[in-house]
Amino acid sequence: MIQTLKRYFGYDSFRPLQEEIIRTVLDGRDSLVLMPTGGGKSICYQLPALLCEGTAVVVSPLISLMKDQVESLCANGVAAGALNSSNDETENAVLRRACMEGSLKLLYISPEKLIAEANYLLRDMHISLFAIDEAHCISQWGHDFRPEYAQMGFIREMFPNIPVIALTATADKITREDIVRQLHLNQPKVFISSFDRPNLSLTVKRGYQQKEKSKAILDFIGRHRGESGIIYCMSRSKTETVAQMLQKQGLRVAVYHAGLSSVRRDEAQDDFINDRVQIVCATIAFGMGIDKSNVRWVIHYNLPKSIESFYQEIGRAGRDGLPSDTLLFYSLADLILLTKFATESGQQGINLEKLQRMQQYAEADVCRRRILLSYFGEATTEDCGNCDVCKNPPQRFDGTVIVQKALSAIVRTEQQIGTSILVDILRGNNTPDVSEKGYQQLKTFGAGREVPARDWQDYLLQMLQLGYFEIAYNENNHLKITNSGSDVLFGRSQARLAVIRREESAPAKGRKKKPTIPVRELPLGLPNTESEELFEALRALRKRLADQEALPAYIVLSDKVLHLLSTARPTTMEAFGNISGIGEYKKKKYGKDFVELIRKYV
Template sequence: MPTAHEILKSVFGYDAFRPMQEEIIEHVVSGKDALVLMPTGGGKSICYQIPALMFKGITVVISPLISLMKDQVDALNANGIGADALNSNNEEGENAAIRQRCKAGQTKILYISPERLQREIPWLQQHLSISLFAIDEAHCISQWGHDFRPEYTQLGMLHQAFPSATIMALTATADKLTKEDIVRQLNLRDFRLFVSSFDRPNLSLDVRRGYSASEKLKAILSIISKHKHESGIIYCLSRKSTEKVAEELINAGVYAKAYHAGLTAEERNNVQEDFINDNINVVCATIAFGMGIDKSNVRYVIHYNLPKSIESFYQEIGRAGRDGLPSETVLFYNFQDIITLRKFVNDSGQRDINSEKLDRMQEYAESQVCRRRILLNYFGENNSSNCGNCDICKHPPQRFNGTILVQKALSAIKRTGEHIGFSMTADILKGTLSDEIVQKGYNKLKTFGVGSKTTLKHWHDYLLQMLQLGYIEIAYNENNHLKITESGNEVLFGKKTAELAIAAKAEAKEDAKPRSSRTSFNRSGNSHTTYAHSSADDAEDNSLFEALRKVRRQIADENNWPAYVVLSDRTLRDLAYKAPTSINELQDVSGFGEMKIRKFGQQFVDAIRDYMNQ
């Protein structure tokens, strides 16, 4: 039996494990249960795929989405591992063939949904020797998790039905309450909790407050232009928003599609397949999209609106840069998001806990400290150093004595009898002569137009800061009117001062043109650093990368695979950097396993030789 290290190198093409992977594998192979918390892109799959190849019996992976199963099966088959997915999308003849391969020992890893599992238990008990159950997206079992699914709660009977099998639960996001619930509901025995670092240093974190719809579109188009021919996801709060943003992008010349629960199953599947296979670069989606995406080369994730919780936000941004290459995440946030989400919270069955989660998300968006520190501390990973790769670290906010600005805003709210909301307050201060303002006589207030020299965008930003600082609060039960707090009254009547962060112009938030850099891989292929080099080298690398990308596309089309199943962008970059001209040299390329070297290594070597000759 080969060791875990030997399998890692020969099958997956890596020389060393990522943090905690080896420890988790050793624990599970010894026959003990495990709960694994590891961020998206952190290497969870390896933690059950290698034990599956070391166990004598079969490994059953319980996964919530059929699309994810297909991606995983394709990737495993490409590496020479016998894998299948038993699901309702298959023809009955195909499912019969899968059962036969399982009985014959040709399938080592079988994917199945929790719903289908219940129907297949008698057959599994009678015909298969199951060594391991790997439960992916395990937070779905908990009512405290951010994506609770009732069908997952039936998995608590696995130990009783299969007493000799080991159980491994895996998730990218779970707070303390959710972790405890997973362990209890799955009846884990002799288990160990593994919590990997939640730090994803390759992801930049950026929050942009108070943008109008037109400003959002301009910023999104700027991000897309920096990532030509690369994939990105834009998350929206509503179905209507996904369609509107997609239409605007299409009108601007970007090939984008909307994805939401209102589409038919066939329409959703077509959008997902087009995205996975790089036929479209941008998907504008509700949160329904993404859990089933194992696409490693998503270069940016944009949140058009504020998410409902840090768990949801973290999982969604985790879909960017799964290959470890630098990727962007941008969160747009304005007051209306809070109004909409607060209504959802109040109508939910778990008002208190959902309200608390939304509060934490709002604090993240409004914070003036390193955003990565906030995320890591939220997941219990204490961190006291700044990351250098978020908007706060890159553009530390300048502060000023904003007492007069705050007093103007509070006075406007007070003079209306505290019967106005966020946008009306800004309009009064700016001096906007709208029909509603004239109708209600607000244009006759002494505070009308007292802030005319401040832009509406900046007034929105300052009002958000006032909300965060506790000078005002929202009466959700009074049509979302703003109320002045006791602390706000102290500022209004001059008893204390107020400090605000300068509302920077949108242009100042845009990153300057980055220095030319190259990704450098260690032999494990699991970390990267960048260093400056000449623009000629950069052009050379990119030119060869594009040539190799065409070879990858051809191989993917021939096998009906997504391109990243052939080789990830990370492996392709390493290939372009090292430019091996012989089959033997491919063993030094991170992520090029023996099966892939045998199957299509020569095609890449030939392409590199042709490029060199040219």
């Protein structure tokens, strides 16, 4: 097992659980594997496929995902192919023959194609195992249910003696039970890996309006010069406006949403994977097929609808294990809109509950990573030290007067207003909506003009979280005071609010966080300080080699491997092959070019 791991994937040891999962598959047993994005799921079925006779059949929901996996495997010297509708008939015929002859080790296939081929190709193949990737798609409780996945249960009936391994990055308890039931897994061994991704920093910014978001995003990108990132937006139109704002600043940006033609979407994805654009502004339709290991940051322009979605989307950053940053913007407007969607959905109860948990994460004043981990059933006693709450714990002050002003304005309008009119009243803005109802005559009109509008947005979010008012979603989102709100309003109790902190950082010229490579991953006795100049030279060489083969750069060698090379500086082929992540095939194929460059540098 270790020899095969080193030969094809370039690693000397397994990550937690990988070896145990592989042994379970090799023993012919069914298994369900939960591992976070970037946790090393694919090796759990790719390695057994290399060790067993025959072909492993991997069911995957997206063509782009299959393409990425197949390119990575072929780049490691593994015989793999994908049978799907984007191939022409000749390509598919060649693949079918390779499967029947047993010369293909892994066949990637969509669920529809698998059903269509069940009585033909599958019957004529020697199948070593079935791997069902993105298995949460099978469950109607999962966050990405796909009806065609629900028919996958026939595999167990047709092939009772072939092991099935179901894999997913995010599935709560109900979804896990549903996967086992729908796939008819036979007493499967369930493996749940840690969901902790310590290399991801977690930051939330509350109550920002559009202009402030734009400034914060530009500052953030300024600290990540030239590094790939994704900005997730709730609506198609927002992806377009955010992209235009960034393009005006001279940034290379692509747009991706379901309203574009599949040609435009493929083009955007391809440009991003091949580093022709730095940033993708996308709806959540983007990213499932992305295995790009050097995405360094993810921004959520709006609040996601559930922790599962959020976790999967931030999981697209830092898949190579190097430090990466995530930023979430959160506003009352998002919350109101998402609540409306959840209320009108077919699964109102469960969707509102999921949204509430997402809201709790965004409003937390305790370690955010602990909230994420506890959601997935993982307890931790330590704060992470890598989220905004840990780095900068909130300070509180007596906010009774601020709360009373807001609640008083709500009462004086007979609880018939939403948040934007409330802020206008408090700030003394005589807008058409305010004057139409005569609210400028109220005693509280302008009572809070010393507080900036965006701070009011933040305070209102805090007041909602503290339970001083509720939003009547069935009454045009009007604000209604609660009993505890009345207690503060009439002086029966005090309100403690968190101090608002906004670090207005100018884009740091050229300041990039240098990724730190764990010393244990470096060969002994070699330098452990990285040369930035050498890293850039290696990156340019990788780009040239990737372009020659029409491959994404990270498939040639990952950023992590380049950092190791620019730190360890191997000057022989043997030393090059000892770098973690370089297998035999890549050593033979690329070693000469990289070693030559490093020798010149040294």
